[in-house]
Amino acid sequence: MKHVLVTGGAGFIGSHLADELLAQGYRVRVLDTLAAQVHGDGTRRPAYLHPNVELQVGDVCDKEAVVRALQGIDAVFHFAAAVGVGQSMYEIAHYTRxxxxxxxxxxxxxIASPVAKLVVASSMSLYGEGLYRDGSGGVHGNCERTLAQLERDEWELRGADGGLLTPLPTPETKAPALASIYALGKYDQERMALITGRAYRMPTVALRFFNAYGPRQALSNPYTGLLAIFASRLLNDSPPRIFEDGLQQRDFVSVYDVVRCCRLALESPAADGEVFNVGSGQPLTVRDIALRLAQVMGKPHIEPEITQKYRVGDIRHCYADITKARKRLGFEPRVKLDDGMAELAAWLKDQAAVDRVAQASAELSARGLTV
Structure with a gap:
């Protein structure tokens, strides 16, 4: 499997994966549309994309472009996707396409030109709410908050007895709870790939990414990862804007750990036909990550703006149980959060960002997608 295609490989995670693969002796080809929302206007090759990467500009929905990109390829990472929970709730046709x-x-x-392995990028968003435990020790995997509860600013989940539920690490065995068009699409992507792979005896792996962070995130895209959105605000001396009360928990994982796990999935026969969480396994509140980012960027005086509003499709708590990736792939996160944040801050010093967060928030509000 020496010649690898990465669809969407000019983006944040894909370009880092290309670096990881090249360093291990692979040849890398990328198929990417260079979408304006991610890369800015024009179809220029990103400066950060390694010079040894062969870039083919094309749409993954274009059969001819895909067939051309697959010529001579031994393995495929399928990362091409429209990303963002909020935007998916009104650009439904675009996300579905x-x-x-x-x-x-x-x-x-x-099917016409099979490869030795296909690895597809899925998402933690398909879990909906993570796993929870009640006061009696019972574990719950089908929790959700009612609209009436959210309208009263009651953010935490409660059991049938009214007691607060405690979040637990979420394993791959938790049933999906699809709360957005984006989550539905990512679940469809992984199931389509695994079903087809099994039918045609093509080894296939689905990786459910949690909140990846690091250099090269699209800072001017208001629907990308949390840290990139917060960085965009801070670069423009504006407070990060946080939905609910900021105490919702997420799993933040370095992009370097993510792409190493991707390579392990490619190289390990134990991964074939399986689904894996890719995260740090450590929960952190959204408010805390905003405060840490402001600190490392030298702007500790800019505190986050807590909106006390709910965005349709958002969940309260979810962080990864990475036991399966540890056992099957030998994956272990190596980048400590403080080190990863310091590197991100160093990269941000030379970056500029167009702050479109207010515009995106207004769009969601106008469509009744915030409460």
Missing amino acids: TNNLGTAVLLEAL
């Missing part, structure tokens, strides 16, 4: 149809086009091309 890119994520669902794009995957279907790739899979049909792979």
